[in-house]
Amino acid sequence: MTATQDAPHTSPQPAAPAAPLDVEALVDRIDAGHRLTADEAVAVLGAPDADTFRIVAAASRLREKHFGRTVKVNYLVSLKTGLCPENCTYCSQRLGTAAEILKYTWLKPEEAVKQASMGIAGGASRVCMVASGTGPTDRDVDRVTGMIDQLKEQHPDVEVCACLGELKDGQAEKLKAAGVDAYNHNINTAESHYESICTSHTYQSRVDTVQRAGAAGLSSCSGLIAGMGESDEQLVEAVFALRDLDSDSIPVNFLMPFDGTPLEGHWELTPLQCLRILAMVRLACPDKELRIAGGREMHLRSLQSVGLQVANSIFLGDYLTSEGQDAEADLQMIADAGYTVLGAEKREQAADSGAEPGGCCGGSTAACGDAADEAGVDASAEGRASATKPELRRRGAGTAEPANA
Ligand code: SF4
Numbered sequence: 212m213t214a215t216q217d218a219p220h221t222s223p224q225p226a227a228p229a230a231p232l233d234v235e236a237l238v239d240r241i242d243a244g245h246r247l248t249a250d251e252a253v254a255v256l257g258a259p260d261a262d263t264f265r266i267v268a269a270a271s272r273l274r275e276k277h278f279g280r281t282v283k284v285n286y287l288v289s290l291k292t293g294l295c296p297e298n299c300t301y302c303s304q305r306l307g308t309a310a311e312i313l314k315y316t317w318l319k320p321e322e323a324v325k326q327a328s329m330g331i332a333g334g335a336s337r338v339c340m341v342a343s344g345t346g347p348t349d350r351d352v353d354r355v356t357g358m359i360d361q362l363k364e365q366h367p368d369v370e371v372c373a374c375l376g377e378l379k380d381g382q383a384e385k386l387k388a389a390g391v392d393a394y395n396h397n398i399n400t401a402e403s404h405y406e407s408i409c410t411s412h413t414y415q416s417r418v419d420t421v422q423r424a425g426a427a428g429l430s431s432c433s434g435l436i437a438g439m440g441e442s443d444e445q446l447v448e449a450v451f452a453l454r455d456l457d458s459d460s461i462p463v464n465f466l467m468p469f470d471g472t473p474l475e476g477h478w479e480l481t482p483l484q485c486l487r488i489l490a491m492v493r494l495a496c497p498d499k500e501l502r503i504a505g506g507r508e509m510h511l512r513s514l515q516s517v518g519l520q521v522a523n524s525i526f527l528g529d530y531l532t533s534e535g536q537d538a539e540a541d542l543q544m545i546a547d548a549g550y551t552v553l554g555a556e557k558r559e560q561a562a563d564s565g566a567e568p569g570g571c572c573g574g575s576t577a578a579c580g581d582a583a584d585e586a587g588v589d590a591s592a593e594g595r596a597s598a599t600k601p602e603l604r605r606r607g608a609g610t611a612e613p614a615n616a
Contacts, residue, residue: 232258234269237494241273246454247495252447255491256484263483263490264517270490271520273497278523281553282545283337283500285372285524286330286616289531289608290355291317291342298411299399300473301439301466303532303601304343306411309471312532315609317342317351320358326608327362327369333538333616335527336554337370338362339395343531345412346377346420349385356389363390368557372432377412377420383427394424395432397462401448404441421456434462434504437488438480446488450495460524461499463492465506467533467601482514486521493521505530509601516548528615533601538616 232254241247258266293314295304303310318326327338340355347355352375359371372393373386383394398417399405405414417433425431433456435449453461465485468477492501502524503511511518519525525545528538535541545552606612 232262232266234262234266238269238272241494241497242276247491249444249447249451252450252491252495253443255494256443256446256487258487260481260483263486266490267486267517267520270493273493274501274521274523277498278500280550281523282519282550283502283524283553284334284527284541284545285337285339285502286327286333286335286527287339287341287529287531288318288323288326288330289341289343290323290358291315291344292532292609293343295343295345296411297345297409299409301399301408301436303469303472305472308469310469310532310603311471312469312603313605313609317354318608320354320361322608323358324361324365326614328365329607329614329616330527331366331369333527334542334552334555334558335369335616336552337372337393339372339374339526341374341395341531342376344376346379347375347382349379349382351375352382352385356385356391359386359389359391368554372430374432377416378423383424383429387427387429391429393430393432393460394420395434395460395462396420396424397434397436397464398449398452398456399434399436400439400441401445402452403448404439404445408439418452418456421458425457430459431456432460432462433458434460434464434502436464436466436505437485438466438477438506438510439474440477440479447491447495450492454496458496459500460502461492461496462502462504463489463522464504465510467506467509467530469533469601480510482511485510486514486517489518489521500524502526505533508536516544519545519548519550529604529607532604534604534606534615 237251255266293304293312296306298306303312330338355373355375362371370392372395373391374395396417398414400408402414421431421433433453437446465480466474466477468474489501501522503518503522504526507515507525525541526535527541529535607614
């Protein structure tokens with residue numbers, strides 16, 4: 212007799228439909244101190260498309276409570292691009308990449324400061340100084356601290372975030388002493404998914420660097436990349452790990468599937484899914500800086516400004532190896548959505564009094580695209596908004612072309 216013959220003749224009961232997510236009540240509870248649970252986070256990610264704007268609207272209450280209607284504008288300077296010995300599958304700078312990106316070794320200090328100054332003039336209150344590679348040598352750290360000295364001399368109020376890879380003993384302390392405010396090292400994905408995206412270093416080594424930076428008194432910046440084949444549960448695992456690491460700022464990237472990388476053509480996100488991911492991060496980490504990072508234009512597309520209802524931070528202009536929409540369009544988007552650039556008022560007052568050399572519109576929307584226009588760079592965001600492939604960066608740091616700032 213088989214087990215099937217022995218089985219009682221009860222017809223399987225249909226699973227009770229999951230109760231719809233009462234996101235308004237959830238936000239009330241989070242506001243009162245509740246920590247988002249994994250089940251709640253997965254429910255947000257799995258909510259129907261039709262419920263997404265309601266989730267975003269509810270989560271926006273937390274964003275406004277902690278950050279008002281400001282958007283922090285960050286600017287990337289790629290100090291060294293390509294030529295990395297690591298094998299991160301998503302990265303156009305990885306070992307043996309066939310991606311036809313710009314490749315150059317360290318910028319000269321004056322060039323790095325010039326590039327950073329352009330972003331500051333465009334409204335950035337934080338400059339992210341990034342170098343490809345496993346991690347810096349002590350000489351590299353000295354090189355970067357020299358650049359930061361010069362940058363802070365010209366722009367004493369700007370926040371500087373360094374992103375140089377894995378840190379060794381003493382390096383975080385050296386950066387802190389040189390005036391670096393923050394250190395970025397993304398965990399990128401869940402520990403349970405890490406080996407699928409990289410085998411040349413470990414998840415733990417990334418966590419170690421985030422902790423090392425925090426222990427040295429640097430503000431920690433660590434985030435993730437969504438859309439690399441992870442499950443919703445793994446996305447939640449990554450976000451909860453960032454919550455446990457107490458990351459002060461959380462950049463959320465959406466995979467840009469560069470040609471010539473193992474994830475070329477990998478395309479699994481929709482704009483509404485991206486909004487649910489951002490909303491979930493806001494619910495999990497209500498008072499942390501949430502930055503919409505790489506892939507914003509190609510994945511959120513026409514919903515980029517809706518993302519600002521939960522995220523309070525973006526990068527201005529271009530990314531490390533690909534072009535973003537034009538800086539002028541970024542600033543226009545912020546203004547059109549009724550937000551102001553963090554620090555713009557202070558910079559305008561300083562510019563009026565002549566106290567801040569190099570400032571132009573300080574984040575207002577009208578004038579910042581002039582340099583791009585004059586150089587013949589296409590100032591229209593059309594086309595890029597619906598692109599399905601990253602457009603390789605051919606301007607700014609490491610080129611003779613004006614930066615997109
Ligand atoms: S993500 Fe960083 S460590 Fe990994 S390949 Fe790219 S530059 Fe190298």
